[in-house]
Amino acid sequence: MTVPAALIDALRAEGLAPESSPRRLAEYSYDASNYRVVPAAVLFPRSEGEVSAALTVCHRLGVPVTARGGGTSMSGNSIGDGLVIDLSRQMNRVLRVDEEAGTATAQAGVVLTALRAAVHASTGDRLTFAPDPSSQTRACLGGAVGNDACGNHSVRYGRTADHVVELALVTADGLRVTATRNGIRATDPADTQAAARAEHLESELRALAADHLAAIRTELGRIPRQVSGYHLRHLLPEEGFDVARALVGSEGTCGVITSARVALVPRPATTSLIVAGYADIVDAARDVPLLLLHGPTAVEGVDEVIVETMRRRRGADAVADLPSGHAWLFIETDRGADAADELVHELRTAGHPVDVRQVHDPAERADLWRVREDGAGLSSRLTDPATGETISTWPGWEDAAVRPDLLADYLADFRDLLGRHGLTGVMYGHFGAGCMHIRIDFDLRTSQGRTVFREFCTDAAHLVVRYEGSLSGEHGDGRARSELLPIMYSDEMLTAFDRFASIWDPRGLLAPGGLRATRPIDADLALADVDPHPAQSCIGIGRCRTHSGGVMCPSYRATGDEKDSTRGRARVLQELVRGGAAADWDSPMVAESLELCLACKACSSDCPTGVDMAAMKSEALHRRYARRLRPRAHYTLGLLPTWLRFTPYAAGPLNRLLASRAGRAGARLGGLAQGRVLPQFASAARLRAELGRAPDSVGAPGPAEVVLFLDSFTRGLRPEVAGAAVRVLGGVHAAVACSEHHCCGLTQITTGRLDAARRTLRRTARHLDALDPEAPIVVVEPSCAAALREDLPRLLSEESVGAADAERARRVAARVRSVAVHLGRLAEQGRAPQWPDGPPEAVVLQTHCHEYATFGNRVQRATLTALGVGSIVEATGCCGVAGDFGFTAGHEEVSDAVAEQSLAPALRRHPDTPVLTDGFSCATAIRRLAVTDPAAGGATGADRRGRHLLELLDPDPLESHSADPAAGGGGPR
Structure with missing residues (x-):
């Protein structure tokens, strides 16, 4: 719409701060669905009052309004x-936890895991908020209400609607009302206009129910x-005229939810996890009625393609040992070990599995649940085991539900x-609730493919x-x-x-395109007639917002x-490449979007x-600065x-x-950040002394x-590591x-x-x-190591350098190992190097982001454990330096904030524990x-530094690694 x-002037006149830059509009043109709609402006309200002011303006001007939380909707609701x-940005607080009443009140923008953490802390882990969709680490409470979200444990705890007590909302024309379990009231009792509206709404809704009693009783709640x-x-x-629950699942079409009071449930003290393997997904589904007789807390399923994709992408150890099969059910019960054993016995005697095992290790259980929670993302980019080609799958029919039997x-x-x-679908989901998530290899780019869709x-x-069944069992219709x-x-x-929606919003201004003013399912598709590009690998799952x-993603955090x-950033690049060859890589929105990317990988x-x-930023910089200063x-x-x-x-x-x-002034002239502790250059004599031994x-x-x-870096800045x-x-x-x-x-x-890099x-x-x-x-x-393992074959492709060099690049990349990977292999073979003075009792471990991304997030820990290190405290997260980022002027504040996410707190909590970091960037962060x-x-004190694993294992270090006399002896590096 035009x-x-x-609009912008009217919102600003109310003291609001709408944003409408091309970059901001690009970021908010997408969610996790197949659709793209460019908004007119984006607003980040700080209070319910600001939401009310915004809706009043939009109602007066006839402007549609769409409320949004984490932007994780798979049906185009946000x-x-x-x-x-x-x-989500500024209305994200937990307002109250009342253990005695068994409720919590929170603003609509609070992330579900944050709400749950606050409840756990306030109640001593006695109570929890039950709905736990796979997107819970970034999805917000308002979105859970809007879509009636469920999650892994819905087989026990039901949907969000089953836990809503009250909803505070703003109507389409800006009035503040509260929907309760037995009616509607003005949020502010002194607001006579809102009180009159609440009375009118209640009267109209009672008449609606009375007029359609038979249809409602026979068609709904089956x-x-x-959903x-x-x-x-x-x-x-x-049902007691429960208006609050009637609004759950209304997908933002009736009002903008600003806060909710929700019921809490007891948190199980312990649970047992059983994994059953099946010949295929249908066999797994046949055992669901049997499993439900045992009152499980969760019955979730995954397809083998998802598991194999996880292993290829994150390493063979990313998924715990699964029982034999091509599909698996994860069955959780809280009824004790005997009940779990009984369930396993009945599965083996009366069910259809080919193999069953119980999983006791907490880390292994977490790995398995992560496979399930990452199902949507993992299944979106599959690797064909026969050809090695990437298969893209899309939502669209991903959450229909039937009775479990x-x-x-x-x-x-x-x-x-x-x-x-002629389509292929990858299946996973909430088997215990009869709700399947199925991503399908639709071709949404061509008209023929869209016809099939x-x-x-x-x-x-x-x-x-x-x-x-129901067309939607969790994500809403949208x-x-x-x-x-x-x-x-x-x-x-x-x-x-x-009639229900019109009672709330007669002009249809709230969230049009879905349940109201419905658009065709093949309209507004983001990929329609758009050429492929790596940026499109982002489908809006939003895990980067955790x-x-x-x-990931340290700058967002x-x-x-x-x-x-x-x-x-991906959405901005997606908007850019929609222009094809005419894409303006020098666009300010691209520079703004990528400026704070640490390229941590x-x-x-x-x-x-x-x-x-990181690869896309590199490509963008290459295009932007081609033949330019x-x-x-x-x-x-x-x-x-x-x-x-x-x-x-x-x-x-x-x-x-x-x-x-x-020198410091010169560094600033060279674009270096202020207040950084610069590394010292090593002398040629020092390097010769190290390598000569x-x-x-x-x-x-x-x-x-x-x-x-x-x-x-090692030769010129850490010669002691070269010697080690x-x-x-x-x-x-x-x-x-060598x-x-x-x-x-x-x-x-x-x-x-990139030309020089090639x-x-x-x-x-x-x-x-x-x-x-x-x-x-x-x-x-x-x-x-990461550059040689991943960037080498990527940049030396056949298209860029020819077949011979491309094949050579692939051969070399396949041989590359980080130190941690190599020493781990030696430990497996019984050939590990010995500690000069025995293994340290404890270390603080800072794994370099590139090693984490390329060689696996467990490599360092596994190697240290194999080498006999007693206690390993992992400072999991970016150090904030990330190559040149932390040393570049203008990045100081974000670099310091990133260091505070994990590394700095770990150093303070363990002030006298040796710090292990193989990465030079991380070592400089620790030094500062x-x-x-x-x-x-x-x-x-200031002499504390991060040490490379090779330094700790060095059998014959030089007497002093803290100074290089030939280099000027300027103190510890």
């Missing part, structure tokens, strides 16, 4: 063409997961339906209705299914639905702004769809490996200069067992080849100098391929924290 230019109101349509059955006399037959017929349309969804709607509701409901019921667990999330691992924003930091930091060729011969004077006032096995003639790659590397590996291998004159091109990659990588690949081609390549610096924060420095 929105009056007066996008709209008027004003989008994001409640199965546990009947489609409006929940009018709660208005019945036998009909699920198996429904799935069998559903598979036949997929086959008739429409025909299939129409046929699927008829199928689920034939099984007495743009994805509202058009199909006439297949499920009678004309009378559809009339009642329309504040705990994993590493620092700012809380969608623009700094991986998803926000954590998204490539933590994102369920494998979005690699670059930022100053690109010449100082981006060319650091080049400068490090010469610094060893003038290390002393350079270090003294950088420590002076003139290598065992005879290093450089020995004949085939080498291993190739040691000494990167630019040759001594440790030389002590356990009969022959070690590569000390080549580069991985990392800084060229991160600054977008030249560097081609030289390095040729050198390494000729150097003992069968030997593994152990790279001392984790970020360099030790210098600037006495609590982080501990007993050693």
Whole structure:
């Protein structure tokens, strides 16, 4: 729609701050669905009063309004063409937890896991909020109410509607009312206009229920997961005229929910997890009625394709050992060990599994639940095991539900339906509740594919209705299914639905496009006639918006702004590439979006769809600065490996200069951040002294067992690690080849100098391929190891360098190992190096983000455990330096905030524990924290530093690693 230019002015006149930049509109044009709708403006209200003011303005101007929380809707509920109101950014507080009443009150923008954490803390883990959809780490309470979200434990606890006590909302014309379990009242008793409106609403709703009693009683509430349509059955006399629950699942079409009071349930003291393997997904569904007799708390299922995709993307150890089978059920019970044993026995004797096992280890259980929770993302980008090609799947028919006892037959017929349309579907979901999530390989780009999409969804709607089911069992109807509701409901019921929405919003301004002013299911598709691009791997799952667990996305965790999330950046790039060859890579919105990306690569691992924003940022910088003057930091930091060729011969004077006032001023002129502790350059004499003390096995003639790659950072800035590397590996291998004159091109990659990076990588690949081609390549610096493992084959593709160099790149990349990976392999073989003074009792572990993303988030811990380290305290998260990011001017505040997410608190909690970090960037972060924060420095104060694992294992270190006399002796590095 064309929105009056007066909208922005009118909102500002009310003291509001709407945003309408191209970048902001791009970020909010998408959710986790197939759809794209560009809004007119986005607002981040701070209070219910501001929501009321905004709705009053929009009502006066006739502007549509769509409320939004985490933006994780898979049916298109959180996008709209008027004003989008994001409640997640500033209306996200838990207001009260009342253990005695068994309720909690929170604002609509609170994330579900944050609400649950507050309840646990307030009640001593005695109570919890039950609904736990897989998106709970970023989905908000308002969205759970809007869609009537459920989750893994709905088989025990039901839907969100079963837990809502009161809803505070703002009507379409800006009035504040509260819906209760037995009516409606003005939120502020002194507001006479709101009181009159509440009285009118209540009268109209009672009349509606009375006029359609028979239809409501016979058509609604038939199965546990009947989410489609409006929940009018709660208005019945036998339901107590429960207006609050009637509004649950209304998808934002009746009012903007600003807060909710919800009921809490007892939290189980202990649970047992049973995993059953099946020949296929239909066999798994046949056992659901048997399992339900045992009163489980959860019965969830996954397809083997999801499991295999998880293993390929995150390593073989990312999924715990599963029982035999091609599909699995995760069955949780809280009735004790005897009950779990009885359930296992009955499954084996009366069920259909091919194998069953109980899972006792907490970490293993967490891994399995993560596979289930990441199902939507994992199944969206599958790897064909036969061809290795990526298969993209999409929502659209992903959450229909039937009675659990009909699920198996429904799935069998559903598979036949997929086959008739030439489609493939990946299945997972809430088997215990009869609700299946199915992502399908629709072709949404071409007109022919969209025709198949429409025909299939129409046929699927008829199928689920034939099984007495619901088009939606959890995600709501939205743009994805509202058009199909006439297949499920009678004309009378559809009339009642329309009347219900019109009572609340006569002009239809709230959330049009879904349940109101319904759009065709094949309209507004984001991919329609758009060419493929890596940015489109983001499908809006939103895991990058979490504040705990994993590493992604550190800048979002620092700012809380969608623009700094991986998803926000991907959406901006998606808007950009819609222009095809005419895309403006110099657009300010691209620069704004990518400015605070640390290029930590954590998204490539933590994102369920494998979005690699570091690679996309590199490509964007390459395009933006082609044949143009670059930022100053690109010449100082981006060319650091080049400068490090010469610094060893003038290390002393350079270090003294950088420590002076003139040097600090020069650093600022070079685009470097203020207040950073700069690393010291190593002298050539120091490097020679370190490498000259290598065992005879290093450089020995004949085939080498291993190739040691000494990167630019290690040679020029951490010579003690170079020395430790040759001594440790030389002590356990009969022959070690040492590569000390080549580069991985990392800084060229991160600054977008991709042509130069390809030249560097081609030289390095040729050198390494000729150097003992069968030997593994152990790279001392984790970020360099990641560049050689992933960026090397990506950048040296056949299209860019030809078949011969591309094949060489693939061969070299396959041989690359980080130090932790290699030492772990040696430990498995019983050949691990020995600790000079025995293993440390405890270490604080800071894993480099690139190692975390490329070689696995468990590699460091597993290796240290295998080497006998007693206690490992993991500071899981980015250090804040991330290559050149923390040293670049303008990034200081975010860099410091990122360090505070995990690393700095870990250093303060363990002030006297050795800190292990193989990454040079992380070591510099630790050095700065030790210098600037006495609590982080501990007993050693400013001398506290992060040490490489090889340093701890070094059998013969030099007496002092804290100073390099030839380099100027400027204190600890």
